Amino acid sequence: MPPENTIICGDCLEVLKDWPDNCVDLVLCSPPYEDARTYGIDFNLKGQEWVDWAFVRFVECIRVCKGLVAWVVEGKTKKYRWSATPALLMADLHRAGVYLRKPPAYYRIGIPGSGGPDWLRNDYEFIVCATKGKLPWSDNLAMGEPCKWKECGEMSYRDKDGRRKNASESERRSGLKGHTVAYQNPKIANPGNIIKCRVGGNNDSRLSFENEAPFAESLAEFIIRSFCPIDGVTLDPFIGSGTTAAVAERFGRRWIGIDIRESQVELSRKRSEEEKSKMALFS
């Protein structure tokens, strides 16, 4: 096992091979999106070749992780045709027996894609998620908001025959089977699976601009606070500018990063040091 709060240089597939099963609590990352960027390493895989490259690395992430594996991914659109690689990756993982969870959307407010002359603006990216079954730890209200309605409003559901029923007093108190704990704690509502993040501008560390495609600190905050216990370990196998490390540090989680480029290893070390200095200022 590598020491925690460290960045390792290498291909994550090779690095992870030597790690034991279930040694981290959360995996959060975004790999290269097909040949959208070459990252100075001539990365140029696309279509099924990209899916095959991603598949083996995703499966290795599942092996080393006790909890959630969350990969932010996007396909490419060329000549009016979407490559569908996030969906193809999910299909291959599903067929191989992986427990996929319904993918949340990373909804980017600020710099969405144009969508082209005839299509809708591209506001979101998929977060491909897998677990080994029920999560050993999660706090799905960590990023929830105060309820709109008093006591979450009138609680009702549909029967198998489609008729709407109001919940009984005991269901109301204990939560409906198959529904979330939000019903048991009426002050906070489950935030839902569209994760709204302001991107671009000066929201995040300036150091993030030194990676070609950083994700937002607010996205990392959402996933880490919801799915990594305090003092647990978050792994980012494609750490880039170190967004995951900085945010894990900020919220009292341990972290490990991997990147194939020495430049990004240096950058994310610098970013985690920057975060530690900021925290020291406020402590």
Ligand SMILES: C[S@@+](CC[C@H](N)C(=O)[O-])C[C@H]1O[C@@H](n2cnc3c(N)ncnc32)[C@H](O)[C@@H]1O
């Ligand atoms: C989309 S960027 C990650 C950005 C990161 N989430 C951030 O916020 O800065 C993808 C990163 O994966 C790295 N990478 C590409 N292939 C890799 C591999 N096989 N193993 C580890 N890192 C790799 C690239 O060097 C690049 O920094």
